[in-house]
Amino acid sequence: MTAAPLGRRIALSASGDATPSSSDAELEEWWLSRPRHELLSVDRTGFDATDQWYFSADTGDLAHRSGGFFSVRGLEASDSGRTVHQPAIHQSEIGVLGILVKEIAGVPHFLMQAKFEPGNVNLRQLSPTVQATKSNYTAVHGGRSTPYMEYFRAPRPGRVLSDVLQSEQGEWFWHKHNRNIVVEVPPDTEVPARQDHRWCTLAQIHRMLHRDNVVNMDTRTVLSTLPVERADAPEGADPFTRALYRSYEDASLHSMTEVLSWFTEAKAVNEARSRLVPLGGLAGWERTDDEIRPLRHAGFHIIMVSVRARIREVDSWVQPLLAPTGPGFAAFLVKDIDGVLHVLVRSRAEPGTRDGVEMAPTVQDSPSAAALGRTEPYADEVRTRGRVLYDNLLSEEGGRFHHAQTRYRIVEATPELSTEVPEDFCWVTVAQLMELVRHGRYLNIEARTLLLCVHTLG
Structure with a gap:
């Protein structure tokens, strides 16, 4: 070895x-x-297409008769005086x-x-x-x-x-x-x-990451957990590349202790609350013969699909999928601070997160985020102002979601952007992100994807 x-x-x-x-x-x-x-074929079907999936007589939850796989249950989330009801996948x-x-x-x-x-x-x-x-x-x-x-x-x-x-x-x-x-x-x-x-x-995989x-x-997510050690930037490299390479070293605006204290504070003061509730009769949702859909915009619905795949463990099956109404958006804003590239992360509460809060991209929009009252202070910076370094449409989990895609973007901030940020944001280096991702419940899935995309730069 x-x-x-x-x-x-x-x-x-x-x-x-x-x-x-x-x-x-x-x-x-x-x-x-x-x-x-x-x-391979995937076709929409109705809930009556199989007797393996059923709606519980007690709760209305959608579950598999084996007791395995996953179930679709109701979720109640409350934050800042707003309460949202929606289906959620429980596995x-x-x-x-x-x-x-x-x-x-x-x-x-x-x-x-x-x-x-x-x-x-x-x-x-x-x-x-x-x-x-x-x-x-x-x-x-x-x-x-x-x-x-x-x-x-x-x-x-x-x-x-x-x-x-x-x-x-x-x-x-x-x-x-x-x-x-x-x-x-x-x-x-x-x-x-x-x-x-x-x-x-890994170089070949990185090149594939630049294709939608x-x-x-x-x-x-798996590759994001591996450390990458970069030597000095190539001779004659531009200022951005030099700053990127230094971000893999120890120099940083905040010590790791300060970053961890900021994150612990965010978890300690988080007042968002969520719990599972029965799917049957979920407020604001209705069930038809072939979908569970919102009565007003919620960003997704639950559908049933019939699958034939002669190259999988099972040749055919029927299952539910969560189907977003459009693509999401997730972006890292990066900035050269004293010659070292820093990434702006945000402490973000999501209703299904086990610890309530994880570190997320600078900006993270999804079709369902609006229902939870999200605001994105740096949306203009990553969408229209900064220099785009990475920009690709990548799929989310295909075993539970139907055509779920996110536009992933890395943007270099404009020079005038202040390093002073709101209390739920923090500047960190690539080295600090690599240390954090070696442990669970720190970086959310979107932040881990973007960390891997950072490795493809320079």
Whole structure:
């Protein structure tokens, strides 16, 4: 096993100088060869299309008869004198999002999967080696076993590089967590890539992140937990690049103790409250034969889909999906402060978040945020004023959401923007974000995606 520091090895894999085992052209040929509509189909259907999903006579909750998978329940959220009622996805079991790493010709490669999810806008996206709920890998559905699962359950062959429970969308999930785990096997270990899997360098994945709807949410959150160590900026680099490279070091406007104290204060004074309530009779919502829909704008509805997929653990099934009415928006505002690039994060309360508050992007809009009374002080700065460094439309979780997409953007602030910020905002460095993301319940899913996107800059 290589003795070089992990962050340096991750940086090597992310470098354009690293030689991949498959060229970009070969990866693209493999990607385009993966089956799409000829083997996969997703169609709207009604609640009566299956007897496996039912509405509880007591609560009206939508649940699976196995007791596994997930359920759709009611959620009541109160904040600043405003109360909102909406459906939410409740999935108490913890799934596994695992990526396998192996050195090939001295360069760390990541075993990635072209995986179909029923809610994806383009059906299949670049996914972790393993992306499985507990119901999947314990075969509650009676389907086929999950390939490579043995590397992500103890006792396992290989060495754990990262292992942390991370939250998912707090506006739509109730207390949802998944295990984000990266495991490395020795270079001489035989790990054949199956037909839907390929070994990729991090640089190749980063390039795919600059294409809309290719790298899925689960890949983004797992890779965000890995440290990246950057050396000095290249000779002749522009001021932004030099500041970016320094952001991976120790210099910062606020010490980590100060950042943690700011965040602890935000959690301590948070007055937002939420609880699960029966779905049946949920105020402001109605159930028809094929959807649960709001009586006024709420940003999403619940639909049922019929799925046929001859390349999944189960060939066909019916399930509910949460369907947003439009794309969301999430942006990091960055600024050179004393020669070091800083990122502006916000403490954000979301009704389904287990701890109430997590660190979020500078600006985070979603189709349902307006109902909760969100205001975004830096919206103009990231939408019209600053210099755009990254801007792509990326899909959210395709197993529970239907065509959920977010416009992710990184924007360099205008020079006149003050470093003085409202009390729920804080300037942090990339190094501080990388330290925080190694632990659960700090960065929300949108902030973790943007952290990974920052690594693609410079």
